[in-house]
Every structure is written in structure tokens, then in C-alpha cells.
Amino acid sequence: MLNAIDMHCHFNHGAPHDTKTNELYLCDNDFLKAERKRMGVLAMATSSFSSVLSNQEVYEENEYLYKLAQEDPFIYQWVVVDPRNEKTFEQARYMLKSEKALGLKMHPAYHGYKIMEYADKLFAFANDLGCFLLTHPENEIESSRLADKYPDMKLINAHLGIVEHVIAMENSKYGNVYTDTSGSLSYRNNVLEYAVKRVGSDKIFFGTDTYSCAFQRGRVEFADISSEDKENIFYKNAVRCFPQLQKLFKQ
Ligand SMILES: [Zn+2]
Incomplete structure (x- = not known):
């Protein structure tokens, strides 16, 4: 089994805007870690549900996760920024000095703004830090064109x-x-194959978005792509882009 790094995760921890769960869908870190460890996943890069589903506790939720990531070798952080909340920018600036923080995360849909209204501001900030910015997508073509700047x-x-x-x-x-492969749309039976064929595999990360890790692992593992492509997606791209992840393979 190839090792993997889950580059897109979320979790509940008894916070005000946790996502709804029931016996059939669980989101606490203990469950998520055990599930991933069964499948050769060495770490997860995450942000709390409460920090992305609402704009009310972004700062506090980032603080919570920052401490957790420092203590738990399995957990890496996406620092959530809200373009209307300057405090989250200052916070991201210091948090990204830690190797446990991989980059910034924005969620226009749940935070209640349009990506094109704030893309310039957020991209300029990420550019200044030279970091990754993970976004829930919107206007993919238009917003990505702005990344050329x-x-x-x-x-x-x-x-x-x-x-x-x-x-x-x-x-x-x-x-x-x-x-990244995260989310439910990878159920489309040629989506990954189509993407790899058209642009190659070195810009695609493995991620689950906290849907079944088994589903997402299988989707990549049994995709009609080369084994080199599978390695790129599961972990090689992540390690190339975030060299601090290399240590996961030396333990
Ligand atoms: Zn997400």
C-alpha cells in the first residue's frame, strides 16, 4: 500500500459551528486519525469545521488548531483567513512561521463573500508570504487567471x-x-483520469474533505493512471511542495 498524506481535512471538537454528525458520519480527530492510519495515511492537513462553516470564530479556531498541531505529529494546519478580519491576517503571518502550518485557507461560500471581491487582497497576502492558499473554489477560471499576477x-x-x-x-x-481530490465529486468515473491526461499529476494533491478516506484512497489507487501518477498524488507532490513533510517518512 502506498503511503499518503491527506491534504484537505476538517474536524469537530465541540465548537459552536461544528458540522452535524450522527452514527453514520463522524468528524472528531480520534476517529479521523484511526481511519487514516488504517489506510497508510501518515498525516492530515486540516482546519476545524467551525472555522470554515462560519466567520464568527475564525481567530479562536485557528488558535485552537495551532496548539493542537504543535502537540500532535499527525496534524498539520491550514490557517483560515477572512479577508474582512484583519486579525486573521496578523495571526496567519506568525502562524506560518511554524512548520506545522502549511498555508492559508479561505472559504468564500460559507464565510459569505464572493471570491472575486477579495481575491486580489488574499492573493497579494499569500504572494507576500510566498505560501499556498487553499480555497473552496468559485469562478475557477477567472480567479486562477488572477494568480498570474x-x-x-x-x-x-x-x-x-x-x-x-x-x-x-x-x-x-x-x-x-x-x-486536490477532496470532496464528493471524485465519484465521477473519469474525472481524475481526465485531469491527469490533460495536465499531468504534479499539481494534484490527495485530500478527503473528511468524506470516507477509504472511498478517496480507492478512487486514486484504482484510477486508470500510472503508478508514478498515483505516487505524485498520494504524497510526492505534498513532500515536494512542503519539504517539512519529508520527516513523516523517516519515522
Ligand atoms: Zn474544505
């Missing part, structure tokens, strides 16, 4: 599932547009 930032349009994800990567002038 900011060659030092790297944009991840999450949830590969539509042709626009692929076009956005293909159009990218500096190759700084990426995607």
Missing part, C-alpha cells in the same frame, strides 16, 4: 470535479495553480 503564491482550487479545475491549471502562466 502573483507568481509567488500557490493557489489550490479544492475539490477536483469539473472541467474548470483542469482549465485553470492548464491556463496558469507560472504553474502556480493546483487542485
Whole structure:
């Protein structure tokens, strides 16, 4: 079994805006870690549900996760920024000095703004830090075109599932547009194959978005792509882009 790194996760921890769960769908970190460890997943890069489903506790939720990530070798952080909340920018600036924080995360849909209203501001900030910015996608082609203005930032349009994800990567002038496999749209039976065929595998990260890890692992493992492509997606791209992840393979 190939090892993997889950680059897109969320979790509940008894916070005000946890996602709804029941016996059939669980989101606490103990469950998520055990599930991933069974499947050769070495770490998860995450942000709390409460920090992305609402704009009310972004700062506090980032603080919570920052401490957790420092203590838990399995957990890496996406620092959530809200473009209307300057405190989250200052916070991200210091948190990204830690190797446990991989980059920034934005969620226009649940935070209640349009990506194109604030893309310039967020991309400029990420460019200044030279970091990755993981976004819930919206206007993939238009927003990714803006990434041409900011060659030092790297944009991840999450949830590969539509042709626009692929076009956005293909159009990218500096190759700084990426995607991940997370979310439910990978049920489409040729989506990953189509993307790899058209733009290759080195801009695609493995991620679950906290849907069944078994589903997502199987989707990549049994995809009609080469074993080199599978390695790229499962962990090699992540390690190349985030060299601090290399240590996961030396334990
Ligand atoms: Zn997400």
C-alpha cells in the first residue's frame, strides 16, 4: 500500500459551528486519525469545521488548531483567513512561521463573500508570504487567471470535479495553480483520469474533505493512471511542495 498524506481535512471538537454528525458520519480527530492510519495515511492537513462553516470564530479556531498541531505529529494546519478580519491576517503571518502550518485557507461560500471581491487582497497576502492558499473554489477560471499576477503564491482550487479545475491549471502562466481530490465529486468515473491526461499529476494533491478516506484512497489507487501518477498524488507532490513533510517518512 502506498503511503499518503491527506491534504484537505476538517474536524469537530465541540465548537459552536461544528458540522452535524450522527452514527453514520463522524468528524472528531480520534476517529479521523484511526481511519487514516488504517489506510497508510501518515498525516492530515486540516482546519476545524467551525472555522470554515462560519466567520464568527475564525481567530479562536485557528488558535485552537495551532496548539493542537504543535502537540500532535499527525496534524498539520491550514490557517483560515477572512479577508474582512484583519486579525486573521496578523495571526496567519506568525502562524506560518511554524512548520506545522502549511498555508492559508479561505472559504468564500460559507464565510459569505464572493471570491472575486477579495481575491486580489488574499492573493497579494499569500504572494507576500510566498505560501499556498487553499480555497473552496468559485469562478475557477477567472480567479486562477488572477494568480498570474502573483507568481509567488500557490493557489489550490479544492475539490477536483469539473472541467474548470483542469482549465485553470492548464491556463496558469507560472504553474502556480493546483487542485486536490477532496470532496464528493471524485465519484465521477473519469474525472481524475481526465485531469491527469490533460495536465499531468504534479499539481494534484490527495485530500478527503473528511468524506470516507477509504472511498478517496480507492478512487486514486484504482484510477486508470500510472503508478508514478498515483505516487505524485498520494504524497510526492505534498513532500515536494512542503519539504517539512519529508520527516513523516523517516519515522
Ligand atoms: Zn474544505
